[in-house]
Amino acid sequence: MFDTLLIANRGEIACRVAATARRLGIRTVAVYSDADADARHVAACDTAVRIGEAEPRASYLRADAILAAAQATGAQAIHPGYGFLSENEAFAQACQAAGIVFVGPPIDAIAAMGSKSAAKALMEKAGVPLVPGYHGDRQDADFLRQQADAIGYPVLIKASAGGGGKGMRVVESSADFAAALASCQREAGASFGDDRVLIERYLQKPRHIEIQVFADTHGECVHLFERDCSVQRRHQKVIEEAPAPGMTPERRAAMGEAAIAAARAVGYVGAGTVEFIAEPDGRFYFMEMNTRLQVEHPVTEMITGLDLVEWQLRVAAGEPLPLVQKQLWIQGHAIEARLYAENPEKGFLPSIGTLSHLTLPPHAAFVNADVRVDGGVRAGDTISPYYDPMIAKLIVRGDTRDQARRRMLAALAQTQAIGVQTNAAFLARLMADEAFAAADLDTGLIERRRATLLPPPAPPDAATLALATAAVLARETADAATQDDPWRARDGWRIGGARPRTLAFRVDDTETRAVLTRHALGAGTDTLDTGDTHAAQAYSWQAEHQADGSLALRVRLGAQTLAAQAVWTGDTLHLHGPDRRATLQLHDPLAHAGDDDQDHGGGLAAPMPGKIISVAIKAGDAVKPGQALVVMEAMKMEHTITAPEAGVVSEVFYTAGDQVSEGAPLLALETIQAAAAPG
Known part of the structure; x- marks a missing residue:
């Protein structure tokens, strides 16, 4: 067995390998990028070595840096985990040349199975059944489309060197083939450094x-x-x-x-x-x-x-x-x-x-x-x-x-x-x-x-509103406990009579309200009206602060007993219980009275942070509903932004290679109706 093992990966697999190695008495070495300096897998290992910047190509895909880390720490073996260099023939060869054991199959086996096309040809010779398809080396687009036409649609395009769903598309017709092929090849090249693909019959209900x-x-x-x-x-x-x-x-x-x-x-x-x-x-x-x-x-x-x-x-x-x-x-x-x-x-x-x-x-x-x-x-x-x-x-x-x-x-x-x-x-x-x-x-x-x-979003039910109300009251009670001035208490108590209080919560830009009526001590039972088919119901609550910063809530609403954990992040409330998950925004109309309600959107927005891979349109272009406009990449997966309706592009804000944040306007699109409206 080895004395020292370097784990050439990150995340849960690096932690998993480290745990087994520790049980076997093997010293472990972690490698990390700038984004992972404080990561869990770094803490899980005995030693850690920085190998580069956050981008995988500058760190976890750098065979030279990983081998240098192994040699510097005296590691006799490298466990590649999965992903990154785990199926990289050149990396396995480099380990062998350096006298370090690659914890994986022989180089020839990696080479044989590293190409899906070559692997299928080998399996055919070994008598292993194959899906009908094209697994050859010829890769020009017209030829591949002809192969797909001959197989019959739908077909599946798959990255030859791929895995994890990257570089894979289902194509329903010959007219859609060229765009799907180009997307697969880009994604395969970015993920595996190899843009070759194969074509197979797409099986129904497999x-x-x-x-x-x-x-x-x-x-x-x-x-x-x-x-x-x-x-x-x-x-x-x-x-x-x-x-x-x-x-x-x-x-x-x-x-x-x-x-x-x-x-x-x-x-x-x-x-x-x-x-x-x-x-x-x-x-x-x-x-x-x-x-x-x-x-x-x-x-x-x-x-x-x-x-x-x-x-x-x-x-x-x-x-x-x-x-x-x-x-x-x-x-x-x-x-x-x-x-x-x-x-x-x-x-x-x-x-x-x-x-x-x-x-x-x-x-x-x-x-x-x-x-x-x-x-x-x-x-x-x-x-x-x-x-x-x-x-x-x-x-x-x-x-x-x-x-x-x-x-x-x-x-x-x-x-x-x-x-x-x-x-x-x-x-x-x-x-x-x-x-x-x-x-x-x-x-x-x-x-x-x-x-x-994937049901459409629904407004919060009475139980969720009752729990949310308790979370608001618990937070206010805790805030009041830190104040010496009783007049700053926000618990709703007053000397004379009952006083209703409206609490407004927003979920997916829709506002829902609950009316809490509190009474003076001994004057009556507090009630909560959640606006549903029930009338106002008797209401009481308890909250216990947990060590992790959450609140353990228990609520009585009419005949119901409810329980959930609550966590506040600013004015956003996260509720988590045995039968519910909900995120609600506490809305204070006075706090937002001066907000500018003007729409600052610039047209279609980025649905997630990532890199612009390609822009298919320019200012002045007319577009149709569903037409591909921009292709983005995030976490090595491509996402195509399409036109929601017919219109004319008035401005494009980014070009290929640009990094964008979530919500950033990508382009300005003037709809056909707006363009035709009289000035």
Whole structure:
């Protein structure tokens, strides 16, 4: 085994590898960029070395800086995690030349599987079934479109060197092919330094099932069963579970044998994942092989009780696999949910900012745990535009799938992240969705269940307003306690009679009001009128300040007993309870009386911070509804800004290469109606 291990990655995977290495008595070295100087993975390791600026190309993708850090700290091995350089053939060669063990497969295996096109050709020779498509080297646009036309639409364009949903587009018609191809090639080039693509038939209602394989240098190769990764958005996994629902022993054996055949065909060593697309009738096809550990590896660990990182380190040190195939079995069911800083209601656009508050469910070490959290950020950390916006992975295990699903719902109810938009509420809706509960899975589930999973915003209900009112009163009471002057108290008490007080809250630019009527001591019961179908109801509240700065609220509204945690950030209130999540803005009309209500918008605004990749229009151009105007990139994903209606572009404020902040006006668009109106 190694004495010192350098972890050439960041975030939760770096923390995960560091934890296993520590348990094995291995000293660890972290590398970090300027954006990560105070990151959790830096604190998790024994030593840390700066490798460059925030941009990945200036830090985590710099093989020379990482190797220099390994040599300077005496590291005998480098664990690449996943992403960045984990599947980089040149980096593996550089490690070998420097006499440092690369914790991953042989260079030839990386090369063989690094190109999706070459890998498919190799798998075809090995007898592994393939999706019909074009996997060749010829890459001119007209030829690729002809191949797509011959395959038949819809087709899927995929980056040949890609992964993680980057450089991937579904194309419905020949007329849409050229634009989709150009976008895929740009995204693939930016993410992988390789803009080659392949074209495949797009399967209807497919499932994404992958097999975890492991091989050693002694000729042994096993599979550790399957994971179902069908629940996806933008071709990126959202939920993973193991084993795959509905998997028969015969189909598991066939897919396991195919995965091992794929690994043996390239002389594989270490941890790898063979990914298949499966049709409803049971047929399955090879998609790709990831020559690294996967983000979703914890669900495999949870059902096998094994530490896959430990297996990686032992195999890399030349040891045989700890177990053979007949010694492996499945124990229960595991589900993983990825908690992202993103806005599901706005097309899952990434959200950046500072995590001012972060609460995660109670959890234990992954061995024999029912709830596990793999996280790479802490409260106070910044989610930046440079890296993947994942905050944490929640992993649960149960004796049955339904027990695991219910445990995930409980874990999500205990999860709160403030300072950025997150997908926590969306994940809870997904876990409760009847299609997911019934295991009616396919890669289009989220789109198919959009009405349920992404409902339009609704005004806060009476219970939410009652809790929000309590949070306001608790804050005012705490403020008054710091004042010596009783006349500055804001608790609403008065000498004579009752006095109603209106509290105004804004949610999504819509104002909702609650009327609190307070009485003098002994003169009557306080009431709250939330404006719904109920009349004013009896109202009382209690609040307890928590060590993390939140408020634990308990409210009585009529016959209801309500509870939630409340966190204030300025005049924004974040409520989090077992059955609700809400963000409300306390609105004080007097405080905003002098505000300028003039609209300062400059036309279409940037939906997130990022870089302008291309601008398809210029001042004076007439545009049609849905026409692509500007392409932005954030976190290595492209987002196309389209015209909401017909109009004429009067001004363009940015050019390709410019960085823009969220909400920045990108261009001024005069609508056709406005242009035609008489002056």
